[in-house]
Structures are given as C-alpha cells and as structure tokens.
Amino acid sequence: MSAPSRTAGGARVTLSDLRIAFHGVPAADIDLDVPPGGIVVLLGPSGCGKSTILRALAGLLEPESGTAELDGEPVAESRSQCAMVFQEDALLPWRSARRNVEFALKLRGVARAKRRGEAEELLGQVGLHDFGDHMPGELSGGMRQRVQLARTLATRPRVLLMDEPFGALDAQTRSDMQQLLITVWEQQRTTVLFVTHDVDEALLLGDRIVVLTPRPARVARLIDIPDPRRPGAQFEPEFARRRYEILALLGDSPDSALAASSA
Amino acid sequence: MTTRPLPPPARTTTPSPAARSRGETGPRPPTAAGGRRRIGGSRTSGRTLGTMALKTALSVAPLLAALGLWEVLTANEVVAWLSFDKLPGPAEVFSTFAGQLTNGTYYQDLLSSVRRILLGFGLATVAGVLIGMAVGRSRIAHAALRPLIEVARPIPAIALVPLAILVFPTGEQGIVFITFFAAFFPVVVSTIHAMKSLPTVWEEAALTMGASRLSVLTHIVLPGAMPGIFSGLSVSMGVAWICVISAEMISGQFGIGYYTWQSYGLLDYAGVVVGMLSIGALGFGTAWLVERIGNRVNHWLPRAAK
Numbered sequence: 001m002s003a004p005s006r007t008a009g010g011a012r013v014t015l016s017d018l019r020i021a022f023h024g025v026p027a028a029d030i031d032l033d034v035p036p037g038g039i040v041v042l043l044g045p046s047g048c049g050k051s052t053i054l055r056a057l058a059g060l061l062e063p064e065s066g067t068a069e070l071d072g073e074p075v076a077e078s079r080s081q082c083a084m085v086f087q088e089d090a091l092l093p094w095r096s097a098r099r100n101v102e103f104a105l106k107l108r109g110v111a112r113a114k115r116r117g118e119a120e121e122l123l124g125q126v127g128l129h130d131f132g133d134h135m136p137g138e139l140s141g142g143m144r145q146r147v148q149l150a151r152t153l154a155t156r157p158r159v160l161l162m163d164e165p166f167g168a169l170d171a172q173t174r175s176d177m178q179q180l181l182i183t184v185w186e187q188q189r190t191t192v193l194f195v196t197h198d199v200d201e202a203l204l205l206g207d208r209i210v211v212l213t214p215r216p217a218r219v220a221r222l223i224d225i226p227d228p229r230r231p232g233a234q235f236e237p238e239f240a241r242r243r244y245e246i247l248a249l250l251g252d253s254p255d256s257a258l259a260a261s262s263a
Numbered sequence: 264m265t266t267r268p269l270p271p272p273a274r275t276t277t278p279s280p281a282a283r284s285r286g287e288t289g290p291r292p293p294t295a296a297g298g299r300r301r302i303g304g305s306r307t308s309g310r311t312l313g314t315m316a317l318k319t320a321l322s323v324a325p326l327l328a329a330l331g332l333w334e335v336l337t338a339n340e341v342v343a344w345l346s347f348d349k350l351p352g353p354a355e356v357f358s359t360f361a362g363q364l365t366n367g368t369y370y371q372d373l374l375s376s377v378r379r380i381l382l383g384f385g386l387a388t389v390a391g392v393l394i395g396m397a398v399g400r401s402r403i404a405h406a407a408l409r410p411l412i413e414v415a416r417p418i419p420a421i422a423l424v425p426l427a428i429l430v431f432p433t434g435e436q437g438i439v440f441i442t443f444f445a446a447f448f449p450v451v452v453s454t455i456h457a458m459k460s461l462p463t464v465w466e467e468a469a470l471t472m473g474a475s476r477l478s479v480l481t482h483i484v485l486p487g488a489m490p491g492i493f494s495g496l497s498v499s500m501g502v503a504w505i506c507v508i509s510a511e512m513i514s515g516q517f518g519i520g521y522y523t524w525q526s527y528g529l530l531d532y533a534g535v536v537v538g539m540l541s542i543g544a545l546g547f548g549t550a551w552l553v554e555r556i557g558n559r560v561n562h563w564l565p566r567a568a569k
C-alpha cells in the first residue's frame with residue numbers, strides 16, 4: 001500500500017477482568033494484555049465465547065464488569081480504531097464488492113476521486129481483481145470473506161479483530177491470505193486479535209496463543225511462540241510438540257481434532 | 264397489490280444466482296450442480312419463443328373470456344337473480360370511451376386524481392418512512408408514537424370525510440389529506456417491521472469502521488430496510504386509490520371518482536364503466552411504477568426480478 005498509514009502502529013489492548021454474560025449466564029471472563037503490534041490468536045471450542053470477546057473489544061457489547069481498553073482508553077470511545085472481520089456475512093449486500101470497500105474508504109475520509117483506485121488495489125491484494133463489480137450475493141462464501149478483509153484493511157485500524165476470517169477457504173487461498181495478513185501487518189504494525197479453530201493457523205500466525213476453556217471463556221493457557229512466523233517453522237519438532245500440547249488442552253484426541261481443524 | 268415477504272438476511276446462499284460464480288480459486292472440475300445448471304440454461308434459451316407465446320396466451324385468455332362473458336350477458340339482457348339488462352355492453356362502453364378521449368374534462372379528471380394520489384402517497388411515503396424509522400429505532404419515539412399510531416390506524420380513512428370537510432379550507436386539501444391518511448399506515452407499519460428485521464451485523468460493521476449515526480441511517484438502515492418499505496408502499500398505493508376515489512365520489516370536484524359518480528347520477532351507465540376501467544388502468548399503472556422502482560432499488564435481493 002502506497003499511502004502513509006493513518007496511525008502510528010497498533011494500540012495496546014488490555015482486557016481487565018472482562019466479564020460478559022447473556023441473560024445472566026456468563027459467556028466470557030477474561031484477563032488479557034496484548035502489546036502494541038502483537039498478533040494474538042484466540043483458540044477455543046465452538047461456542048466458548050471467542051466472538052463475544054471480540055465484540056466486546058469492538059465496543060459492540062456492554063460488558064457486565066471489567067474493562068476493555070485501547071492504550072488505556074475504554075473501547076467505546078475509540079470504536080473506529082478496532083475494525084473487525086466478522087464471522088458472519090457482514091458485507092452490505094446492496095453494494096458491489098468494490099463499493100463495499102469504497103464505503104470503508106469513505107468512512108476513513110479518503111477523497112472520492114481516490115476511492116475507486118484504492119478499492120481496486122485492495123481487492124487485488126485479496127485476489128479478487130476481477131470481481132469488483134460483483135454483488136456479494138454473487139460471490140462464494142470464501143470470496144465474501146476476502147472482500148470483508150479488504151474492506152477492513154481499508155479502514156487502517158489500530159487493532160484488527162479477525163473472527164475466523166479464513167475458515168471458508170481452501171488450503172492454498174488460506175495460505176495466501178495468511179501471507180497477505182503478515183505482509184500488511186509488517187507494514188502497519190497493527191495489533192491483531194485473531195480467532196481460529198485451526199491449530200496450525202494459530203501456530204503459524206501468532207506471537208502468542210491464548211487457549212480458552214469451554215463457555216464461559218477463560219484463559220486456559222498462554223503459549224508464547226519464540227521467533228514467530230519463521231518460514232519452515234511448521235516442519236520443526238517444536239511445532240509438533242506445541243500442536244500436540246494445544247490439542248490436548250482443547251480436550252480432543254489428536255485424531256478427531258485433526259479432522260476438525262482441516263475441515 | 265403484491266406484498267413481498269421480508270427479505271431473508273442475505274447470508275442465505277440458497278440456490279440463487281449466488282452460486283453462479285462459486286468457482287473459488289484455481290481450476291476445479293465443474294461440480295455436478297454447476298453442470299446441471301448450464302444444461303438447464305441452454306434448454307431455456309432454446310424454448311424462449313415458445314415459452315413466451317404460452318405465457319402471453321395464458322395472460323390474455325382470461326381477459327378475452329371476461330370480455331366475451333360480458334358481451335353475452337349484456338347482449339342477451341340476461342335477468343336471472345342478477346340483472347344485466349340495464350348494463351351497457353362492451354361496444355357501447357367503447358364508443359363512450361372513444362368520445363371521452365376527445366373530451367378535455369376527462370383528461371382533467373384523470374389528472375386531478377393522479378395529482379391527489381401522487382401528493383397523498385408521496386407525503387405518506389416520506390412521513391411513514393421517517394416516523395417508522397424513528398419508532399423502530401428509538402425507544403423514546405416508540406413510547407411516544409406507537410400508541411397514537413395504533414389508535415389511529417383502525418379508523419377507515421373514508422370515515423374522516425366529514426371531518427376533512429369541516430377542517431380543511433378546500434375540498435382538494437381534504438381529499439389529499441384522506442389519501443395521505445390511508446396511505447400512511449401501511450408505510451409506517453412496514454417500516455417499523457423492517458427496522459426490527461434488519462440484521463445487526465451490517466450496522467455493527469459500519470460502527471467498527473467509524474460510521475457516524477447519520478451515515479449508519481443513510482447508508483445501512485435505509486437501504487437495508489428498502490425491501491420491507493417497498494412491500495408497504497405497494498399496499499399503500501392500492502389503499503390510496505380506494506380512498507381517493509371514495510373521497511372524490513363524496514366530496515370531489517373533478518377527479519375520475521367524481522366523474523364515475525356523476526355518470527351514475529346522469530344514468531350514463533356506459534360512463535360509469537368507462538370511469539371504473541379508467542380507475543383500474545390508473546391503479547395498474549401506479550402499482551407497476553412502484554413495483555418497477557422497488558425492483559430497481561432492491562435489485563440485490565437474491566430473488567429479485569431481473
């Protein structure tokens with residue numbers, strides 16, 4: 001990306017005793033500190049409260065108690081600094097892929113004349129050069145997810161919240177998107193909170209992996225990855241050891257979890 | 264009057280044109296579904312002409328049958344329980360109609376009715392959408408306005424004619440008001456429902472991208488609610504015609520309803536039928552217009568008519 005970043009790098013994210021409940025039943029109870037510019041991956045069983053944590057961080061949910069802060073400020077006041085790739089379909093279905101990205105650019109304050117070019121560049125980055133004029137209803141699930149990624153990058157957030165963004169992609173596209181995320185992150189040093197079910201993806205992307213318990217989500221273990229995102233790391237014994245450790249923590253036998261994570 | 268069901272949240276990628284470009288990345292053998300679809304496509308294009316002819320015949324035949332029945336009943340002056348002896352036949356109606364086509368007041372009547380409809384319906388659309396959005400999104404507006412709306416809604420607009428005559432300085436304004444009153448409720452109610460059925464994730468996405476309240480309203484809420492709003496608009500247009508015609512019959516000067524009622528008073532039964540059919544044609548035209556605009560605005564719906 002050519003234009004200079006709106007912000008100076010990522011923000012520090014601090015969740016202190018953040019407790020969220022639905023109808024009185026707790027869904028998450030979490031303490032977490034993410035250093036500026038870090039990539040933290042949240043891993044946990046389905047329904048444990050991962051999306052809930054991200055929503056609270058985006059200022060979309062009122063916590064029952066505790067605080068979520070960006071650089072020491074409550075998130076509700078800096079909502080636009082946390083952009084989110086939603087797990088569900090969040091594109092505006094009445095706008096073409098390109099116009100969805102342009103909407104984000106408009107909200108960032110990009111001049112009208114520059115939006116089209118920049119939107120096309122972003123769509124190109126996610127491998128959708130030729131699909132700018134397609135309506136979301138005419139794109140596959142994985143393609144829509146990539147448009148969401150392009151749209152979210154367009155806002156140049158200080159914190160990027162990603163809720164299983166690559167879940168619907170085939171292995172090759174997924175790996176391309178992971179690479180794209182790392183490239184963008186290297187340029188902008190955004191803080192990234194990334195939710196996934198895929199243990200390999202977690203190990204490939206994160207500086208730190210947060211393994212969560214079943215609902216209510218609590219931190220079961222923090223796993224720091226020394227020297228993260230090193231090419232070829234997945235072929236080393238250390239990778240396999242951590243992978244085994246995480247699968248054991250998630251309570252699955254390695255075989256069934258393997259099946260789940262590659263589904 | 265066609266009420267379109269509320270839109271499914273667009274995430275349902277059920278068998279729609281959505282599947283058209285399902286090719287993710289990289290070369291992949293065409294799926295069975297894709298192949299079948301292609302075969303189906305070519306078959307339709309081969310049959311297009313025949314299908315169109317069949318469709319036309321299917322729409323025209325009942326109209327011709329109705330015309331024929333009318334001719335038979337009136338020409339033979341059938342009187343059996345229902346009396347058709349005083350009714351004009353198609354030919355008489357046609358010649359009356361042809362006479363009206365060269366008559367300036369006929370056009371003035373049409374124009375008056377259309378103007379009243381457009382004014383009443385237009386005001387109802389603006390007010391209904393704005394108030395519906397407020398009631399659907401603000402708890403205060405809901406508490407303040409919902410009871411008033413629910414109390415006023417069951418009153419048939421035509422029951423307001425005496426009041427309108429008393430209150431409004433001119434009959435013209437009274438008729439427009441009655442039309443507005445009738446057209447307002449379908450719009451406001453469907454807008455309130457559209458607010459409630461809006462998926463939250465669109466708005467949430469806009470908020471995380473830094474959208475202001477105003478831009479959420481204009482860029483997310485309004486376009487997202489359009490399918491629901493338009494289903495209210497088509498109901499509303501039908502109701503508006505009923506009320507404008509009734510009001511004209513009671514208290515009008517000019518207007519196609521007034522013309523129809525005058526013809527009845529003058530025992531010009533062919534004129535009555537010409538009036539009726541003119542109302543039908545105008546109603547059809549405006550309904551078509553609403554439908555067209557709706558299709559254009561909501562072209563993104565998975566089942567939108569192309």
Ligand SMILES: Nc1ncnc2c1ncn2[C@@H]1O[C@H](COP(=O)(O)OP(=O)(O)OP(=O)(O)O)[C@@H](O)[C@H]1O
Pocket residue numbers: 022023027044045046047048049050051052053087215
């Ligand atoms: N709006 C809501 N109202 C009530 N309960 C909710 C709501 N949203 C989520 N929940 C509940 O909170 C729990 C956590 O949901 P959440 O969406 O955070 O799970 P998740 O970890 O993201 O799961 P998945 O991996 O399947 O996406 C679930 O049990 C869910 O039923």
Ligand SMILES: [Mg+2]
Pocket residue numbers: 050051052087163
């Ligand atoms: Mg989730």
